Amino acid sequence: MTTDFPPAAPMAGGDARVLSLLGVDDVGEGTCWLRFARPAGADCDPGQFFMISPVEPTGGVFLGRPFSIGDVRDEQWRFLVRALGRGTRWLRSLGSGAPLRVVGPLGRPFDLAARPVHRLVAGGVGLAPFFHLARRLRAERPGTRIELWYGERTAAAHTEMDSDEAGLFDVMERFTDDGSRGRPGTVVDGLAGRLADPDAAWYACGPHPMLRALAGAMAAAGTEWARFSLEERMACGFGVCQACVVPRADGPGYRLLCMDGPVVDPREVAW
């Protein structure tokens, strides 16, 4: 890698862009919003994701990191990022103006159920896609009820929302494993008994163990309509590297999460 500094602007590349950060806003323990100006004419749907990487390998960060579109607001693309490892810590450490490669939108978005109640179930930073999803539901499913069921390990980890964000949800149930904020226990526990509700459509995003548990509970309860946003390691995000495989429910083999997902019907996956 011997590109000049500052990096040469990329040629017209469809969905491959170099964008400079507008800002990084902390909103809870290790979690922040990464904000970019929305490129003219560029759109994306709730549940789609972007690959974000340094313009050149930097401090051991080379590959893109996949992030769901978190919110589209004030003509900005916003990504809710939790700093866990090398790359996310690095992203959180950046200042406004920093150039980043932003490739996308990628993947299959949430489809919107024609049901009166939309239950958005978030574990940890799995909260990310639900702001953009809630806005879209408000616009395309007027008069329906949008509920956010949101769990974190502990109070400090809860993402703080401004009034606009909080106002997207008709109901907001917060949970913490340690009971330090909202109801004690996991979101999945909290939902026990409700999963058969014929009026409800379910949208879930969170750590794999939580989604596995929820998928099991839903199978048992016979839940009809559910969509989960899953995670797997990705090198490209657009179907060429074959990294992002999840075992398929029908027979052997895998699905490519970046193409057949990240949003899937939990019944498509062998958990």
Next chain:
Amino acid sequence: MTTDFPPAAPMAGGDARVLSLLGVDDVGEGTCWLRFARPAGADCDPGQFFMISPVEPTGGVFLGRPFSIGDVRDEQWRFLVRALGRGTRWLRSLGSGAPLRVVGPLGRPFDLAARPVHRLVAGGVGLAPFFHLARRLRAERPGTRIELWYGERTAAAHTEMDSDEAGLFDVMERFTDDGSRGRPGTVVDGLAGRLADPDAAWYACGPHPMLRALAGAMAAAGTEWARFSLEERMACGFGVCQACVVPRADGPGYRLLCMDGPVVDPREVAW
């Protein structure tokens, strides 16, 4: 390389430090001053150098770059850096606050001649070490005349000096290859006829072809007292990697420029 961001502060490491940039000031085509606060109690002599590198490999820049101490002023260490390749372009692109590894002072400094006239001969960014050298000469060789003979390719490349810097030199002769500023031709041409001057001590720094030509002219003229600051690729800067070799005048083999130099008597080197 998987160090956390921001990088952990290094343990007490003698001359190995992580310093944050105070500022980068452009002073002519592609040339800038890199400024750092002088670490408490740290000193360095004219002609010594430092290895400056990113805290982690960044955009293809991994190894340290050697830079002479340019000036010590206002409690700052200042390095005059010309952006030529990957690393120097990267350094010039940095903003104040950027953390950098700064290892040094390293190498053998200029010794100060006991002569009435000190002629400092600079080609291009070879000008760098002469500000600190001139200050030292003023302090330790009061009453002597300090002349700067400074050549560049063209006018735009000339480093602009503030009054304090310009005031360090009793005489300043500027040259340009294309005659666009000062006298036309190279410094070495301009010095023709003067090299035998028994009152003068010579200090030279610049590109290898210039120094080779000057060494040749000095040998012919029988110049008695001269010191050159040379360049060679360096990985460590303190004598362990064996990269920085220059052929020795006495017999076969090499000298390590980072230990036996960078300041040498031109007669020590096989040109």
Next chain:
Amino acid sequence: MSRLAVRCGPLDLVNPVLAASGTFGYGDSFQRFFPLDALGGFVTKTLFLAPRHGNPPPRIAETAAGMLNSIGLANIGWDRFVAEKAPAVNAIRGTSRMLVNIAGNAPDEYHRIAERVEADRALVACDGIEVNVSCPNVKEGGTNIGCHLGQFRETVRGVRAATTLPVFVKLSPNVADVVPFAACAADEGADGVSIINTLYGMRIDVDTRRPVLGTGSGGLSGPAILPVGVHWTYRVRAALPDLPIFGIGGIADWRDALEYLLAGAQAVQVGTAAFVHPTAGPEIVAGLERWCAERDTTIERVVGAAHRAGELADEPVWTG
């Protein structure tokens, strides 16, 4: 862009930049980023006769300026490629050359798929075959065919016999010396070689205390390996000046590509870089065009130039 036009053995390319196997799908995945004919050509994901599911995840790990992969040559198999991919790709590829990359579980499987490629030429408008020999020989206890000269020769010979299409053999760097493998490929009538495939590597997750990849080890690629690919390209060019070479490994910008061309490659393939930077290939083409124009030269004239001022490949390498 005739400054960039170059012949790589029997292939004439509008420019010397191709997309590498396994990083470009089957040719129909980059439409959203640029038109196919922005590149001189592309190499398909390795195809076996039968489809392969590949290895259990995780299949990738990040490394300093590189990555590991243990995809396991997951592919849709020859028949589905012919039925589902070839028609569309034939239609959109324009001037860009398509190489079909093939492999098998043992030399005879290579021969059989090569026969199919030959037989299906009317259906798949491919310009040549690239043979991925970096595969364990399942019938021989998993010795890597690309690291074993005997099995390598047998594999190349059979492929050569099976088709009149241009055949390029993609060499593994996981050997003591790549040159004998290149020489063997040439002996067996290959039209050229591709240098290099991935290096063996492993990362370990210090939290789980297990290898990151589901299979333990994988293949190292990306900028980290560029000097290894340039080294072997230079050595093979020095030993076999007339053997066409695709230079591969760590190419991320036009300067990287130029290093391979100067070392003796007629053209290059870009792989990993396109994951993080999908338009890397076309940007390299633009950079080479600019560089050639500024110097009023052509790629043809630049190929192998690093050898001209005196050969440095005859000497043993003293490092340390």
Next chain:
Amino acid sequence: MSRLAVRCGPLDLVNPVLAASGTFGYGDSFQRFFPLDALGGFVTKTLFLAPRHGNPPPRIAETAAGMLNSIGLANIGWDRFVAEKAPAVNAIRGTSRMLVNIAGNAPDEYHRIAERVEADRALVACDGIEVNVSCPNVKEGGTNIGCHLGQFRETVRGVRAATTLPVFVKLSPNVADVVPFAACAADEGADGVSIINTLYGMRIDVDTRRPVLGTGSGGLSGPAILPVGVHWTYRVRAALPDLPIFGIGGIADWRDALEYLLAGAQAVQVGTAAFVHPTAGPEIVAGLERWCAERDTTIERVVGAAHRAGELADEPVWTG
């Protein structure tokens, strides 16, 4: 720091971090940065019987997260080492172990310098020998001894016969499989192996159109090669669980070191990282100490842990 104390074959080390050969001089160069006994030990620059001037410059080139070197094993020779370096180093090394790294132009030269090391034990308080086999055999047309099993065996056998000091053999990654070389070293009575030395590599200057290094090719080191070293460390540990290993290659921080320990190395050596970050070694020691303390564990318990939950080295490697 007894959490960090570890045995590497016959050597007991106060901590598992050593300085690698060629990156630490003769032991007297890092005083300005930290006291010698901050490290578990160090390995000297490779010593030949007679001094060597080394290769013409340029001797280094930068690569992505790494570097190339073609130093050419420049060294002061055994006699000057004994006379000028050993006395000072004996005095300052404290608890840190000193390994003398040796080489020659052919197997018999290795044997002769090993005899000298044995004979001069009273003058040089070294704790063992590391044999750098990655050298061209000048008497055999420059074949690299470390890449040729026959010459490798001859070299190790003679060194083993010449001394009762602990003998570690430093293996080259420029082979199809490192394991047979490790097994050969063990057969011949070596006390352990060091994995890995540098990979072959080249950079070309696109402006001069020539290789950057004066000799053309050199050895690749630094973070770029870490996964290669971890892979071979893991493979050798799996095949030869009782053979002590120094893990080397690309280690820049404590996590990198831990990967090698988990893969099966009893201790690690830090090289290139110390050029840009002279205190890397002591910082790694501090990081490992912290990590062990937080988990109330010891290095001894961590070594090889990546193998425990099931061996992943029996399978052939499917990349791509």
